[in-house]
Amino acid sequence: MSFLLKIFMVTLFFSSCGSDVKPSPRRDMEIKDRQSDMGEDVFVDLDDQKDLGVSADGRTQDMMDMGAQDETLLLEVNADLNNGVSKDIEFTVPEEAKAVFVQVIGRGAQAFTLSSWKNGDKSELVTENWVDTTTGSLCKECPNRVFVSEAVSISMAPNNDKVELKPGVHHIRVWGINAEENPLNTQVLIRVKMRNTTPPENASLLLNLHFSGAYNLTAQSAQSDRTFQSALNIMKDVYKQGKINVKVNYFDIDPSFQIIPDIGTPNSDLLKLFAINKPEADPNGINIFFVKELQSSTPVRGKSGGIPGPLFHGSLMSGVAIALKHKVTDGFVIAHELGHYLGLFHSSERPQTMIHDQLSDTLENDDTNLMFYEVAGSKLSSSQYKVIRLNPWVQ
Numbered sequence: 001m002s003f004l005l006k007i008f009m010v011t012l013f014f015s016s017c018g019s020d021v022k023p024s025p026r027r028d029m030e031i032k033d034r035q036s037d038m039g040e041d042v043f044v045d046l047d048d049q050k051d052l053g054v055s056a057d058g059r060t061q062d063m064m065d066m067g068a069q070d071e072t073l074l075l076e077v078n079a080d081l082n083n084g085v086s087k088d089i090e091f092t093v094p095e096e097a098k099a100v101f102v103q104v105i106g107r108g109a110q111a112f113t114l115s116s117w118k119n120g121d122k123s124e125l126v127t128e129n130w131v132d133t134t135t136g137s138l139c140k141e142c143p144n145r146v147f148v149s150e151a152v153s154i155s156m157a158p159n160n161d162k163v164e165l166k167p168g169v170h171h172i173r174v175w176g177i178n179a180e181e182n183p184l185n186t187q188v189l190i191r192v193k194m195r196n197t198t199p200p201e202n203a204s205l206l207l208n209l210h211f212s213g214a215y216n217l218t219a220q221s222a223q224s225d226r227t228f229q230s231a232l233n234i235m236k237d238v239y240k241q242g243k244i245n246v247k248v249n250y251f252d253i254d255p256s257f258q259i260i261p262d263i264g265t266p267n268s269d270l271l272k273l274f275a276i277n278k279p280e281a282d283p284n285g286i287n288i289f290f291v292k293e294l295q296s297s298t299p300v301r302g303k304s305g306g307i308p309g310p311l312f313h314g315s316l317m318s319g320v321a322i323a324l325k326h327k328v329t330d331g332f333v334i335a336h337e338l339g340h341y342l343g344l345f346h347s348s349e350r351p352q353t354m355i356h357d358q359l360s361d362t363l364e365n366d367d368t369n370l371m372f373y374e375v376a377g378s379k380l381s382s383s384q385y386k387v388i389r390l391n392p393w394v395q
């Protein structure tokens with residue numbers, strides 16, 4: 001399996017997010033165009049990494065944890081990948097664990113996933129060596145899905161209502177390749193966290209909103225901009241229906257982040273955007289970055305740093321990016337990307353792929369669901385809210 005294909009597929013999954021392609025007679029042509037782009041991706045030379053100002057280990061200096069009290073660090077260890085795979089890594093999950101998050105932190109232009117995750121009762125959460133036998137970046141057959149992600153890979157279990165997290169000794173293996181499509185020989189940081197409790201019935205979710213100045217939206221002007229506030233209220237309503245009260249803070253970021261070029265290529269400036277870690281931003285809030293444009297071969301309205309995203313700020317995937325260019329008022333795009341960051345896959349990918357999420361109460365190809373690949377809908381199912389509420393960002 002080549003990096004090119006896997007990274008492309010990741011791009012497909014993410015950039016379908018927020019998406020881009022509206023239903024139109026041209027859709028077939030657009031899909032064809034997209035497929036032909038696959039072979040045209042150009043890799044950034046690895047030497048360019050240093051131009052991004054990213055430290056040698058791919059982490060920014062001030063990467064830190066949120067201060068939530070009901071999450072516990074189960075394991076923090078550097079692991080060596082030899083010929084693309086780590087040794088077996090163990091950690092113990094206590095009885096009270098509600099969810100476990102395996103965070104693999106590497107560099108840009110490298111791609112990672114878990115090639116195995118054994119539950120506390122030895123059953124498989126992630127099917128052993130799936131990555132060697134599956135086409136594409138997503139483990140469709142895994143009881144608990146994972147996928148290949150650039151730089152930072154986060155795997156959450158359970159991420160659907162058909163698997164159960166079992167206490168006991170868990171085993172994982174990390175898999176990785178570089179931009180030259182070769183198995184990695186490198187070191188990654190692994191941080192495993194668990195959530196100990198579920199949030200109260202009336203929960204809260206904090207967001208740090210960051211403004212690049214695109215369309216004159218700044219930390220100050222956004223607070224009174226009627227169009228922006230209306231979009232924000234649409235997003236808040238989606239979460240309010242799941243009894244999650246969204247609160248926001250406002251910050252400015254450098255205007256050089258208004259245009260993010262070539263987000264589909266390895267080590268793009270998108271990673272630099274996600275790594276922004278303003279000391280005044282609340283560590284308990286998810287970072288959302290409002291830019292003018294996320295440039296790609298097809299229009300992209302939003303992108304999440306993972307499914308779910310990292311539980312901390314300052315990594316190359318620590319945030320959600322929203323492109324204001326396509327539709328400034330679309331609060332559903334913000335809600336959708338946030339859904340990814342909290343752990344939701346698309347309820348259905350584009351029909352040709354026949355890929356649907358693993359949740360028992362989401363209908364196939366239901367365009368009223370918020371997580372439909374095109375962001376056509378506004379609703380979340382009760383199991384989708386359940387997954388979201390397992391995430392420590394929801395308190």
Ligand SMILES: [Zn+2]
Pocket residue numbers: 013014016017018336340346373
């Ligand atoms: Zn999406």
